[in-house]
Amino acid sequence: MQTYNISDGLQVKVRIEENLCQIPADMLFSMAARKNRKRSFLFVSKILGKHIPVSPSVMMLGGMSLAAMYHENLSGADNSRSRDIIAALKNGRPPDAAYRAEAAKRFPLSHPTLFMGFAETATALGHTVFESFSGNAAYIHTTRENLTDAGNTIAFEETHSHATSQRIYPLNCPLLASECPLVLIDDEITTGNTSLNTIEAVHAIHPRKKYAVLSILDWRSRENRAAFAEKEKALGIEIRTISLMRGTIEVNGTGLLRNPSCPTGFQTQGKHRGIAPTVEYLRLDSFFNEYLSYTSADSTGEENTTPYIRHTGRFGICSEDNQCAEAFLKNAGEYLKQFRQGGKTLCMGTGEFMYLPMKIAAHMGDGVLYQSTTRSPIHPRDTEGYGARNRLMFTSPDDPNLLNYLYNIPFGAYDDAYVFFEREVDKERMIPLVDQLKTTGIRKIFIVICSKNWDALPTPEHMGSYPPEDVVFLLRDVSDLIQEQGNEERERAIQSGVHYSEMIPIEYRPSSEYMRIFHDSMGKYNEKIAIATGIVSEHIIRKRGRNIVLVSLARAGIPAGVLIRRYLKHKFGISIPHYSISIIRGKGIDENAIRYILKHHPKLELQFIDGWTGKGSITKELNQACEAFEKKWGIPLNPDMGVIADPGYCASLFGTREDFMIPSACLNSTVSGLLSRTIHRTDLVGEDDFHGVKFYKELIDEDVSNLFVDSVAARYPAVVEKTEEGVRIASETPVEVSWLGMRDVDRIRKDFGIGNIHFVKPGIGETTRVLLRRIPWKVLVAPNAKNLDHILQLAKEKNIPIEEYPLSAYHCCGVIRTLRKKS
Incomplete structure (x- = not known):
């Protein structure tokens, strides 16, 4: 028996009854008095990394030693591994080298096992026990955090603690609801009441047969151990108890220090007088890639x-x-x-x-x-x-x-x-x-x-030429920070590895002939667009309900989002919020914008909107972005994008699958609220910013953005019957996402030797955009394709050859060829 005279009036006698690894007591703990009426002393761990500073490797070896003893207890093996690990702590070897040697030999588990550490002291200890197993395991720790927006809570009391209330939030822990063994880990158990309270709380909701309690120190009395046996019998369970050191304690006195000999804090003195330490703030959020958004x-x-x-x-x-x-x-x-x-x-x-x-x-x-x-x-x-x-x-x-x-x-x-x-x-x-x-x-x-x-998060800037009730742009205006570049200059940069989102093209100023074609196309196609908009809007309401927020993908999705919002207002009398955000192929979606929307509309679901599909690159990008967002933030997003036209057969929410001329595809900024395509360059867009955009205020006199959406929306009352008929037919036809358009793309790549899939731009919308922004090699046109006046006009103005080609899903396709490097 060893006696610890902790303070005036407080004495603790420790009798060690089991010490399988022959660990010296003073290697594991020292003693101190604490201000706690329930227990006036504390075993201060020397391997826990809480009250006494230690090498991180010492902490990990401590957890690994408990894991070894649990594994040996389960398997019936001898204590050779646990003795080796403890020896690494005792023999003076550098702890980092010792840990690396032992960490390479993790323990197997024959069946799934859940490990649980106790807050606040044993969260790291429990985690290091858990990580000592090679797989087939999960870990969760209790917490004193009070979450306001998380259900599925299990609560219990830590009776001897200064902060008694504990909670378990198994929000990412399916094993808790299973029947697998539950292993509780604490630095020390004196009565074991906390462990029993936890077992009882968990068992009432998720019963199982096997429990274990691991601790560095186990000071339970005979009566306390009997309470474990009684709990086993009452619940019909097994509770294994495993510790590095087990014994009993005898306490004499109250332990309140009347005159502490060390004051709180320090007094700077001697050669350190006048030292003024500097404080610097560092961020690691870019290193962590998965979060859970709870308040x-x-x-x-x-x-x-x-x-x-x-x-x-x-x-x-x-x-x-x-x-x-x-x-x-x-x-x-x-x-x-x-x-x-x-x-x-x-x-x-x-x-x-x-x-x-x-x-x-x-x-x-x-x-x-x-x-x-x-x-x-x-x-x-x-x-x-x-x-x-x-x-x-x-x-x-x-x-x-x-x-x-x-x-x-x-x-x-x-x-x-x-x-x-x-x-x-x-x-x-x-x-x-x-x-x-x-x-x-x-x-x-x-x-x-x-x-x-x-x-x-940043506050949205007022920009664009649409009325603010039509759309809010979650974009950063970088108009004064970026210069436009010519198509050939951009094409060479893109083909040399510069990302397209780091540049913007010189804004195309349409000829009078081209604008005549645009206005003619509105007369030809606005009714068809109104019907297609109505059909996709009806599908959205039927599939997603009314508790949604529209999120259009800038910039082709902007007019589509405005039109869908106006249709929902016209048909259902509801004012759905509409935001426009950036998504960039190869870089993903603007997460700051997504989080802004979720923060301001926590009870609404996001419905993504685009104008049309080409070969489905943005569809794929959106799917990947939603998966990445859920993995990072723990918030699921529905990637089921709504489009007016889906000639590529890669969307399930669409108004039509016909490849037809949508007038908003004919122009750039002047039909999309006077905004450029979105920009993402690190010198322009910081980690706390929305993606960038250029706002062409100087083109306000040439803007037809509102003319286009006004003229389409004006057709809604006249197309009610045709819209309803389209919805009826669609409801009777199974929706197949077959990616039919990719057959055309693959054949074109093979026939023309195109290595880069992004050099194939199928469909009227994408062909138009490649003629406006890039240097196409040629334009392929399907036999008997009609209503391509604007395509033919642009090709004529830019001296791009037109070639007939058998297309199945599309009416035309722009093809880019690798530019020769300048010598």
Whole structure:
């Protein structure tokens, strides 16, 4: 038995009964007094990375040792692996090398298993246990976060804690609802009541037969252990208990320190007098690629809408996802390493955000120690062997009603410090923490933000020539920052590898003959467009309902979005919000714009709109973008795009599949609200900006944007019967997304030796655009194709040859050929 005289009036006697790996007690913990009426002392872990700074590798070896013991217990193997891992901690080998050697030998699991760590202290411990298995596992940790917009919550109490309420949000954790074994992980169990409360809460909703409780230390009394046996019998379950060290404790006294010998904070003195550390803010949100958008509220009711990082495990994570995280955590660590000021660095997690900062710290080089802020109020005492030699106390950045603490930071011990926050909070809330760190003699303090607060999204600029009720443009006006380039110059740049979105063409000024063709086409086709618009609008309402927001894809989708919005107003009397955003082939959709819409219309579903389909490149891009957005933000988007015409047979929501002349395809900005095609260049568009666009204010006298949509919308009352007939016929015809147009594209590529699929521009709309913006080699026209007057006029003006070619889905196709390099 070992006696710890923790403070005046507080004594704890420890009797170790089981220590399979023969670990010295002082390697695992020291003792301290804490301000807690339920339990006045604390076992301060030396391998947990919470109150005492440790090497990240020590933390990971600690978790791996528990994983080894669990695996050995399950399989009946001897304790050789756990002994080897503990030996790596004991024998003085560099912990990084020891961890790398052991991490290469992860443990197998024969059946799916869910691991659960307890907040706030054991979130990283639980995660390191989980990651020690090669697969077939999932992890989730409890939390004290209060989410305002997440259901499916399991709540329980941590009876001895200073912050008793715990929650489980299994929002990304299907294994919790299964019958697989549940393994609970905590740093220490004294009574085991928290574990039993958790088992009871989970079992009431998702019963299973097998549970396990893993801990570094197990101090349960005989009565406490009997309570586990009673719970097993009452619920008909099995509970395995596994720990690195097991024993019993005897407590004498109350433990309240009357006169702490170490004050809170530090006093700068001696050679450090006058040191004023600098503070720098760094962002890591570009390294993390998956978020979950939930809102939390603090004790004052103030909400934080900053997304959570998926890979923390708070909402659930599987083995495969965890392995994918290794690469970006390594990259983040190497990025932060370049800012280090010297050879001694302290990295700090905040609250229950422990695992990811610890893993990042492991990649920041030698001389890095790690610990975390905590809610646990420990009495400091500057005595050798005591668990809290000094203390920093400050208001929590996450909640002004809570106090947080940091312990054991000797004055002048570090050259720099990195404080990691999962979610961005107001800088003013960080001041108390930063002020306390400034008293430690640290020369440079880095505040590292891992998830950006998207409330700071840009405000939409008023632009374009449409009435504001028709469309809101989520685009950034970069008119004064970009120069137009000629078609040949752009073509050579594109073919040499420059992305098309980084340039804009010289705006085509149509000839009087071409404008005559445009006006004639409105007379010929506006009724057909009105009918097609009505049909696709009816399909949208039938399939998606009325709780939608229209999201047109700039720029061809802008007039289509305006027309659909006006039809819905005319037919159903509803004013649907309409935004126009950017999507760029090869770069995806503007996520800032999507998040702006979701923030302002949280209860509406997004309905994407475009004018027509060509070979389906944007359809594919939208599908990929929606998948990527859901993976990154945890928010599903419906990629089922609505178009007026779908000659490519690659959309399921369409007005017609005829390849006909849509007048809005004939012109550029002057029929699309005076906007250019969208722009994405890093020197023009920042990470917090919407994608860019040029607004041609100077062309207002030539603008026919409103003339076009007004003339089409004016036909709605006259085409009611034809629209209804079209909807009836469509409802009786199975919709097949066959990608029929790709047969034409593939044949053209083969017949003309076109290597790049993007050099084939099928359909009237795409052929028109290639004639306006690019340098086509030739235009292919289907036999007996009619109503191509504007195509023929443009080809004539630009000296582009016309060639007859058998097309099945389209009436025409523009073909680009590789330009010869200038010598």
